[in-house]
Amino acid sequence: MIRRRIEMAENYEESKLYRLRHSAAHVMAQAVLEKFPEGKVAIGPPVEDGFYYDFDLPRPLTPEDLEEIEARMREIVKANQPFIREEVSAEKAREIFDDQPYKLELIDGLEAGGVDEHGNPVEEKPVISIYKSDTFVDLCRGPHLERTGEINLKAVKLMNVAGAYWRGDEHNPMLQRIYGTAWLSPKDLKDYLWRLEEAKKRDHRRLGKELDLFSVSDEVGAGLVLWHPMGSRVRHIAERFWEDEHITHGYEFVYTPHIGKADLWKTSGHLDFYAENMYAPIEIDNQQYYLKPMNCPFHIEIYKSDIRSYRDLPMRYAEKGTVYRYERSGVMHGLMRVRGFTQDDAHHFCTPKQMPEEIDFVLDFSLHILRSFGFDDIKAYLSTRPEKAVGEPERWQDAEAALQASLKRAELPYEVDEGGGAFYGPKIDLKIKDALGREWQLSTIQFDFNNPERFDMTYIEEDGHAYRPYMIHRALMGSIERFFGILIEHYGGAFPVWLSPVQVVIIPIADRHVDFARGVKESLKQAGLRVELDDRSDRMNAKIRDAEKLKVPYMLVVGDREMENNQVDIRRRSGERLGAMLVDDFKVLVLKDVAEKVEG
RNA sequence: GCCGAUGUAGCUCAAUGGUAGAGCAAUCGCCUUGUAAGUGAUAGGUUAUGGGUUCGAUUCCCAUCAUCGGCUCCA
Structure with a gap:
């Protein structure tokens, strides 16, 4: 999934939701460390829809592990342990985390000042603080909830495991990241899961x-x-x-062409600055040609002609x-x-x-x-x-x-x-x-x-x-x-009428209506519309279902009544029935949709 | 490229160390239908590819490719 980039609420970092997610990350880390006492912890911040925590573990995690971890989290939350903040010196921090190499690296950074937990520069030298809850101690800026019991586990769910480089640098070791989602109420979680489902239904790969x-x-x-x-x-x-x-x-x-000579790309600077995105050269008559990664040099050559x-x-x-x-x-x-x-x-x-x-x-x-x-x-x-x-x-x-x-x-x-x-x-x-x-x-x-x-x-x-x-x-x-x-x-695949690949499907009820339907189709085609005639000898209901699945904006049902009055009975993909109207009136209606780029 | 998972019929998915099965779709019939699935029959697969283990591999192992979820990078 492409990461969603929604701006977070401006005060997200001070919000209860932020503390909740941060705290859930700690509870999860505790559960993981209990399962893997030799495991090493990296960082575990709140993110847009939840939180994650990165671990260095002796073996890859499985979905069953996640279930176990979630079960253990439930117990920790039930125990309602307080989160206790303490400010410590760098030496003390090193003692506490002496078997946690990633934390030691963070402490070094904090002590030196100038970098935060992501390795990004910061202006002030930060205070080193730790948070304790139950058996888990973490090097952490906070803030957290008062107690683990404030977490409503019905609003928390561990989502998946993924690989992630330590500090996001591909030269560093690959850690295992557990993503979780966490919300203030079970309803919020439900809404979030619904959004995920909805996104899945709209996934362009699936709809494609x-x-x-x-x-x-x-x-x-x-x-x-x-x-x-x-x-x-x-x-x-x-x-x-x-x-x-x-x-x-x-x-x-x-x-402009798809390939150009090496000298062109040398002049443009692409071979110096963009080479890693370019494909290997093609040799033609002892000259090297490159497939174009951009169009600019060609347009410039036209200008310069x-x-x-x-x-x-x-x-x-x-x-x-x-x-x-x-x-x-x-x-x-x-x-x-x-x-x-x-x-x-x-x-x-x-x-x-x-x-x-x-x-x-x-x-x-x-x-x-x-x-x-x-x-x-x-x-x-x-x-x-x-x-x-x-x-x-x-x-x-x-x-x-x-x-x-x-x-x-x-x-x-x-x-x-x-x-x-x-x-x-x-x-x-x-x-x-x-x-x-x-x-x-x-x-x-x-x-x-x-x-x-x-x-x-x-x-x-x-x-x-x-x-x-x-x-x-x-x-x-x-x-x-x-x-x-x-x-x-x-x-969601339901393109506005002007863009729909098929704008209208004509659905004859019985074979005897097909000839009339053909006439309707011709007339609409003449008007420049993209029309299909479903003349299969299937039931009308099946044809409507198929057209709905293809998200065709207009379905025109024609049967005895319509044939008699030279009309078509109109159904939108929303299920809305517009009733019977003359073909010419329908034409006006759709052409207006097209001209105005109407959605829906 | 890296970590993990996956790859079986057009699609969605079963099953098994003794050469695979369903639903939908497709094809051919029957039905002639009034606003989201009428019905019967038929056909369809070197189980991603290449190796290995085995009497025997689709199943176990290895490699490659691709896809999915992430990391990194980006239109």
């Missing part, structure tokens, strides 16, 4: 199969997506909309460019994380004077596209200049100021990530929240001060001299594959 949208074949290769006809319909409609909007908004389309005047700018090159990036074997995930994907890419080139307006434009355009797909809950993240950066500082300042001004003008909620930009330019990322409240990054609007230099891009100003243009890279959907995955999960 059920709705016959896409697949990934072993024979083709991991992380390489096959778009089936039904998925391709959705993609095609989305792309056509995307194209139309680009045309009306002053973009030019370009098409002629002398550019300030009168030509801004220029906007757009391309749905398919790129290939090496992903490590364990990280692929349905459509969300793949090795070959298509970016809805574009590069803007403009003069410094045009730049602020260009940013306004691209931000508005991005929001327009995202909202069209039903994503209304959008948040922006502005990332500014990092320590190590290329480009003149004044340019950075101008760019950051323009980005911030655009965000303010667009009245978009945003956060600033100081120093979080790439070395080659500041950026705005747009993240949306889906129907389950999960946050996903889609769009990115990114300055590039590096490539115009590297490729020596210029334009001629009024004064007849050559100047460096601004270059802005942007992708709206990001990866079309991933965007599709998010769309599937957002809508």
